[in-house]
Amino acid sequence: xxxxxxxxxxxxxxxxxxxxxxxxxxxxxxxxxxxxxxxxxxxxxxxxxxxxxxxxxxxxxxxxxxxxxxxxxxxxxxxxxxxxxxxxxxxxxxxxxxxxxxxxxxxxxxxxxxxxxxxxxxxxxxxxxxxxxxxxxxxxxxxxxxxxxxxxxxxxxxxxxxxxxxxxxxxxxxxxxxxxxxxxxxxxxxxxxxxxxxxxxxxxxxxxxxxxxxxxxxxxxxxxxxxxxxxxxxxxxxxxxxxxxxxxxxxxxxxxxxxxxxxxxxxxxxxxxxxxxxxxxxxxxxxxxxxxxxxxxxxxxxxxxxxxxxxxxxxxxxxxxxxxxxxxxxxxxxxxxxxxxxxxxxxxxxxxxxx
Numbered sequence: 001x002x003x004x005x006x007x008x009x010x011x012x013x014x015x016x017x018x019x020x021x022x023x024x025x026x027x028x029x030x031x032x033x034x035x036x037x038x039x040x041x042x043x044x045x046x047x048x049x050x051x052x053x054x055x056x057x058x059x060x061x062x063x064x065x066x067x068x069x070x071x072x073x074x075x076x077x078x079x080x081x082x083x084x085x086x087x088x089x090x091x092x093x094x095x096x097x098x099x100x101x102x103x104x105x106x107x108x109x110x111x112x113x114x115x116x117x118x119x120x121x122x123x124x125x126x127x128x129x130x131x132x133x134x135x136x137x138x139x140x141x142x143x144x145x146x147x148x149x150x151x152x153x154x155x156x157x158x159x160x161x162x163x164x165x166x167x168x169x170x171x172x173x174x175x176x177x178x179x180x181x182x183x184x185x186x187x188x189x190x191x192x193x194x195x196x197x198x199x200x201x202x203x204x205x206x207x208x209x210x211x212x213x214x215x216x217x218x219x220x221x222x223x224x225x226x227x228x229x230x231x232x233x234x235x236x237x238x239x240x241x242x243x244x245x246x247x248x249x250x251x252x253x254x255x256x257x258x259x260x261x262x263x264x265x266x267x268x269x270x271x272x273x274x275x276x277x278x279x280x281x282x283x284x285x286x287x288x289x290x291x292x293x294x295x296x297x298x299x300x301x302x303x304x305x306x307x308x309x310x311x312x313x314x315x316x317x318x319x320x321x322x323x324x325x326x327x328x329x330x331x332x333x334x335x336x337x338x339x340x341x342x343x344x345x346x347x348x349x350x351x352x353x354x355x
Contacts, residue, residue, distance in 0.1 A: 005278065005279070006257050006258050006265065006267075008279045009257055009267065009277055009278070009279065010074065010220075010222065010267065011286065012279060012286055013218065013220050013267070013269050013270070013271060013273075014074055014075075014076065014122065014218050014220070015076075015218070015286055015318070016034075016035050016218065016270075016271055017033070017034035017035045017218075018032075018076075018120070018218075018318070019032060019315065019318075019319060020032075020034070021297055021300060021301075022300075022301075022304065022308060022312065023301075023312040023315065023319050023322065023323075024115075024308065024311040024312040024314075024315055024319070025115065025117050025311070025315070032118055033076075033078065033118075033212060033215075033217045033218075035217075035218050035270045035271055036055075036075070036216070036217060036218040036219040036220060036251070036252075036269075036270030036271075037051065037052065037212070037215050037216065037217050037218075037219070038052055038053055038054065038055065038075075038194065038195070038196040038215055038216040038219050038251075039051040039052065039053050039196060039211050039212065039214075039215045040053065040196050040197070040198040040199075040200050040203065040211060040214050040215065041053040041054070041195065041196060041197055041198075042199070042200050042203040043200055043203045043206060043211040043214075046203050046204050047203075047208070049208060051208070051211075052250075052251050053195060053196050054193055054194065054195040054196070054250070054251075055193065055194050055219060055250055055251040055252045055268075055270075056191065056192070056193050056248065056249060056250040056251070056252070057190075057191070057192040057193075057221060057223075057249055057252050057254050057268040058189060058190065058191050058192075058247035058248050058249055058254075059189075059190050059223065059230060059231070059233060059247060059254045059266055059268070060183060060187060060188070060189055060190070060230065060231035060233070060236075060240060060243055060244060060247065061132075061187075061188050061190060061225050061228045061229065061230050061231065062186055062187055062188075062228055062229045062230075062231060063132065063186070063188065063225060063227055063228025063229070064132070064133075064186065064227070064228075065131060065132050065133025065136065066131050066132075066133065066227060067131065067132045067188075067225055067226065067227045067228035068129050068130065068131050068132075068225070068226040068227060068228075069129065069130055069131075069132060069178075069180075069190065069223065069224070069225055069228075070127075070129045070223070070224040070225075070226070071126075071127040071176075071178060071192060071221060071222070071223050071224075072124060072125070072126050072127070072221065072222045072224075073124070073125040073126075073127070073174075073176060073194060073219070073220075073221045074122065074123065074124050074125075074218075074219075074220055074221070074222070075123050075216040075217060075218055075219040075220070076120035076121065076122060076123070076216070076217040076218050077120060077121045077122075077123050077146060077169060077172060077216070077217075078118055078119075078120050078169075078170075078212065078213050078215065078217055079118070079119055079120065079121060079149075079167050079168060079169035079170075079213070080118055080167070080168045080169075080213065081115075081116060081117055081118065081119050081165060081166070081167050081316075082103055082116050082165070082166040082167075082168065083103070083104050083105075083106070083107050083114045083115065083116045083163060083164075083165055083166075084101035084102060084103050084104070084163060084164040084165075084166055085101055085102055085104050085107055085162070085163050086099055086100070086101045086161065086162055086163060086164070087099070087100040087101060087102070088100070089157075089160035089161060089162050090160065090161045091160065091161070092161065093152075093154055093161060098152065098164070099164075101163075101164060103116065104116065106311075106314060107163055109155065109157045109162065109163070110157065113310055113311070113313065113314035114155065114163065114165065114314060115311070115314035115315055117315060117316075118213075119167075119316050120217060121169070123146070123216075125142075125144050125174065125176070127140075127142060127176065127178065129226075132180050132188055132228075135178070135179065135180055136180050136181065136182070137179075137180075137181060138179065139177050139178065139179045140177070140178045140179070141175060141176065141177050141178075142175065142176045142178075143173065143174070143175050144172075144173075144174045144175075144176075145171070145172070145173050145174075146169075146171055146172040146173075146174075147171050148168075148169065148170060148171045149167075149168070149169040150166065150167070150168050150169075151166070151167045152164055152165075152166050153165040153166075153167070169213075170213045170214045171198060171214065172196070172198050172214060172215075172216070173196070173197045173198045173199065174194065174195070174196060174197070174198075174216065175194075175195045175197050176192065176193065176194055176195075177191075177192070177193040177195070178190070178191070178192050178193075179191045183243040183246075184239070184240075184243060187231070187240065187243060189243065189246070189247065190223065192221055192223070192268070194216075194219055194221070196214075196215060196216055198214050200214070218270060219251075219252075219270060220252065220267065220268055220269050220270055221252075221267075221268040222257075222265065222266070222267055222268075223254075223265070223266040223268065224264055224265050224266075225264050225265075226264070228264070229262070229263040229264060230256055230263050230264065230265070230266045231243075231244065231263075232244075232255075232256055232275050233247055233249075233254060233255075234255065234274065234275055235275070249268075251270065252268045252269065252270055253268070253269050253270070253271065253272050253273060254266050254267070254268040254269075255267055255269065255273045255274060255275045255276075255277065256275040256276055257275075257276060257277065258276075260276055286322075298326055298329065301322070301323065301326045301327075302326060302327065309323055
């Protein structure tokens with residue numbers, strides 16, 4: 001499996017549940033962020049909502065103290081997008097301050113629609129490559145800080161600035177802890193913890209929605225080994241059974257990805273996967289839905305009214321692209337989504353008559 005296909009899997013995990021059908025702000029889809037969320041620790045502990053603030057990945061790798069480990073953490077950092085309509089059109093924005101405007105939920109500019117809502121920015125946290133022997137029996141900690149940010153994008157119509165798209169992002173403080181311990185001769189257990197330690201002055205009064213804007217979403221990790229091979233936790237070999245059972249994974253599910261012959265890559269995902277997952281070749285693209293069934297969702301997208309499509313297209317570029325891609329499907333592409341057989345296996349005699 002090529003690196004490009006692995007990237008497809010990672011991209012699918014990153015945006016799984018990013019926006020649920022019907023892909024637009026509605027009562028049904030108020031809960032936008034669904035998988036792999038890590039809330040600020042102080043909020044989770046004060047409110048006891050059950051929202052996680054940390055994940056733990058434990059997996060096994062065969063190798064030596066010279067085996068080099070590479071770790072990359074990915075997540076979505078939520079932000080609010082606010083559409084503001086100017087009271088008076090301008091040729092250019094003032095050097096200081098912002099012009100008088102009002103926040104609106106939607107704004108029509110000719111055939112273009114702008115929508116206030118939530119969106120996200122992809123974050124990638126690469127950890128330094130280290131030989132296993134350099135941190136045996138000790139924890140390697142890293143801290144990553146993302147400051148508060150506000151971006152203003154002018155929107156023009158007929159050569160005049162008539163609106164602003166304001167993006168506001170809350171700060172994050174993310175820490176990682178990586179450790180290695182011997183599990184057997186030539187076998188090592190890796191432990192990776194990801195924590196949201198963002199400080200909050202008013203955590204007790206903060207709503208869950210406010211806290212979620214200071215959270216990590218769709219948090220997952222990619223682990224690579226040079227000079228070593230990872231062990232499947234789903235189907236471990238006999239000599240690794242006990243070590244595999246001792247692995248404790250919290251809020252994540254590590255599976256093998258990449259080249260089956262090399263076994264040098266693991267994806268620790270917030271959703272349950274099997275070893276070596278693949279994106280179906282018949283799929284026209286990521287539908288971002290937690291219960292993604294390509295044929296059903298594609299047909300439902302095609303039945304959206306023009307008004308519903310307009311509202312969905314105003315959400316963001318990913319949704320707009322999803323609609324355009326779905327509407328451009330040819331009939332033979334639609335037919336390929338229906339009833340694909342991946343493989344056949346014989347039915348055992350003792351199970352042949354089971355209901």
